Amino acid sequence: LPDVEDEVEAGESFSLVESVKAASDIYAPITGEIVEINEELEDSPELINEEPYEGGWIVKVKMSDVSELDNLKDADEYLNSIEEE
Helix, strand or coil: CCCCCCEECCCCEEEEEECCCCEEEEECCCCEEEEEECCHHHHCCCHHHHCCCCCCCCEEEEECCHHHHHHCCCHHHHHHHHHHC
């Protein structure tokens, strides 16, 4: 996991998630400063899959450019994009 006060850039990798089959980069959806990390993931990485909207969060980021929110997909747009693949 990254450290608090690390800077992240939208679209850039800031962490890595490892599984039995692969290691996958985690990309920042927005630019900003990491203000909190989910230390529970160190001992319980399965939370990412089991509780993605609750205990499975990775980091909290203080945004540096609110206009980047316009580039994000809502839930319906995301579902449509993965169904097309």
